[in-house]
Amino acid sequence: MIGAATADDADWITSLWNEVIADTFVTFTTEPKSQTAIAEMIATRPVLVLPDAMGFATYGPFRAGPGYAATIEHTILLSPRAQGQGHGRTLLTALMNTARGEQKHIMVAGISGANPGAIAFHAALGFQQVAQMPEVGRKGGQWLDLILMQKQL
Numbered sequence: 001m002i003g004a005a006t007a008d009d010a011d012w013i014t015s016l017w018n019e020v021i022a023d024t025f026v027t028f029t030t031e032p033k034s035q036t037a038i039a040e041m042i043a044t045r046p047v048l049v050l051p052d053a054m055g056f057a058t059y060g061p062f063r064a065g066p067g068y069a070a071t072i073e074h075t076i077l078l079s080p081r082a083q084g085q086g087h088g089r090t091l092l093t094a095l096m097n098t099a100r101g102e103q104k105h106i107m108v109a110g111i112s113g114a115n116p117g118a119i120a121f122h123a124a125l126g127f128q129q130v131a132q133m134p135e136v137g138r139k140g141g142q143w144l145d146l147i148l149m150q151k152q153l
């Protein structure tokens with residue numbers, strides 16, 4: 001059911017991500033992603049996809065420097081038609097298993113305070129809130145809190 005992304009997935013991943021950027025406060029990002037950037041992401045780090053363009057998950061470095069090499073931050077996005085069906089849990093579990101296989105130790109979730117569903121989702125998967133940074137993001141004329149959650153892999 002879940003597979004590794006290929007270059008052919010770059011188009012729909014770009015489209016999904018850009019919809020989230022344009023239409024929600026789920027991400028603080030305001031600049032659209034380019035298909036070239038997404039293709040590069042697919043070529044350089046783990047990206048897992050659900051069939052039928054229902055969603056994807058990936059991770060990358062949490063911070064620069066060798067001391068943080070075993071700590072990663074993930075992104076998971078589902079299309080609206082895939083939400084509420086357990087696909088997110090399946091996808092993130094597979095991503096955590098991939099990270100464990102690469103000897104990663106901590107997975108971090110940076111979550112917008114405007115996304116309480118994501119906070120509950122991560123808590124249900126064993127992530128613990130370790131910080132709340134009030135009003136560190138700004139989008140659409142609103143100040144947004146950043147919630148940091150983490151899980152030891």
